[in-house]
Amino acid sequence: MKHLLTIAGSDSSGGAGIQADLKTFAAHGTFGMSVITAVTAQNTQGVTMVQDIDAEVIEAQINAVFDDIRVDAVKIGMVSRPEIIKTIADRLRYYKPQIVVLDPVMISKSGYPLLAPEACATLVQELLPLATLVTPNLPEAEVISGMKVTMKEEMRPVAERILELGAKAVLVKGGHLNGSADDLLFDGSTERWFMGDRIDTKNTHGTGCTLSSSLAANLAQGLSLADAVAASKAYVTEAIEYSLPIGGGCGPTHHFVDLYRKAGWLK
Ligand SMILES: Nc1ncnc2c1ncn2[C@@H]1O[C@H](COP(=O)(O)OP(=O)(O)O)[C@@H](O)[C@H]1O
Numbered sequence: 001m002k003h004l005l006t007i008a009g010s011d012s013s014g015g016a017g018i019q020a021d022l023k024t025f026a027a028h029g030t031f032g033m034s035v036i037t038a039v040t041a042q043n044t045q046g047v048t049m050v051q052d053i054d055a056e057v058i059e060a061q062i063n064a065v066f067d068d069i070r071v072d073a074v075k076i077g078m079v080s081r082p083e084i085i086k087t088i089a090d091r092l093r094y095y096k097p098q099i100v101v102l103d104p105v106m107i108s109k110s111g112y113p114l115l116a117p118e119a120c121a122t123l124v125q126e127l128l129p130l131a132t133l134v135t136p137n138l139p140e141a142e143v144i145s146g147m148k149v150t151m152k153e154e155m156r157p158v159a160e161r162i163l164e165l166g167a168k169a170v171l172v173k174g175g176h177l178n179g180s181a182d183d184l185l186f187d188g189s190t191e192r193w194f195m196g197d198r199i200d201t202k203n204t205h206g207t208g209c210t211l212s213s214s215l216a217a218n219l220a221q222g223l224s225l226a227d228a229v230a231a232s233k234a235y236v237t238e239a240i241e242y243s244l245p246i247g248g249g250c251g252p253t254h255h256f257v258d259l260y261r262k263a264g265w266l267k
């Protein structure tokens with residue numbers, strides 16, 4: 001069994017962050033571990049409060065995991081502040097995990113900042129070069145690249161710029177496009193599109209977390225980059241299709257569609 005580590009924030013409503021990552025790891029038949037970078041009070045309607053975890057506590061969590069257990073892949077999500085980012089980067093340079101999927105979380109769907117504005121440059125400098133794959137949505141791709149990207153034609157030049165900044169490969173996610181939800185994978189030589197019909201639902205809380213942790217699991221299980229993206233895109237699409245209409249706002253995706261189908265629990 002592969003061992004997966006998520007370094008991310010906690011979402012009290014269970015739809016995004018650490019909770020989404022651990023559910024996704026379990027759904028992929030992997031063993032999930034977590035380093036918590038922040039505790040957020042949030043639900044389907046928004047984020048009300050955030051408590052960042054001290055960098056030294058984050059460092060101790062990372063050491064505790066790596067000093068005892070083999071880590072096959074790391075997924076990084078919410079990292080809040082420059083000193084947290086520097087600590088994570090230092091530990092990853094020390095332990096050298098083979099696979100690192102970086103989801104450069106910046107702002108929640110509800111508009112709450114999850115990364116301090118002054119931390120963006122540190123994220124680019126410190127974490128981008130350590131990433132096997134970085135998975136920005138369109139607004140995050142704009143901040144990282146300093147370029148405008150609102151439509152499909154603008155995704156390739158932005159992907160090129162993100163690789164120039166140090167990433168080995170980038171998946172620019174098209175969830176924020178008008179029209180279809182098409183994602184672009186670029187590794188410096190090959191451009192590959194992963195097409196997705198837009199599913200008409202407001203229940204998309206945690207889509208980015210779900211996709212990036214699925215990618216970490218699929219890569220750890222030996223899939224090539226392109227095959228991992230294809231499998232993870234299919235997984236997140238089904239998770240959105242069967243997303244849960246719970247709470248008064250944007251409900252979470254369904255992480256266990258396959259399991260529920262086999263058990264006969266899906267309507
Ligand atoms: N309504 C939707 N229908 C189908 N796929 C979607 C929809 N919204 C997002 N996706 C897909 O979900 C994944 C996560 O993308 P996105 O929502 O852009 O990330 P984030 O949560 O970081 O903003 C991508 O593969 C994207 O294409």
Ligand SMILES: Cc1ncc(COP(=O)(O)OP(=O)(O)O)c(N)n1
Binds near residue numbers: 017077206207
């Ligand atoms: C604790 C925490 N981490 C990340 C996010 C953002 O997750 P994402 O998958 O991008 O989902 P939305 O916020 O866009 O629904 C979060 N909300 N909380």
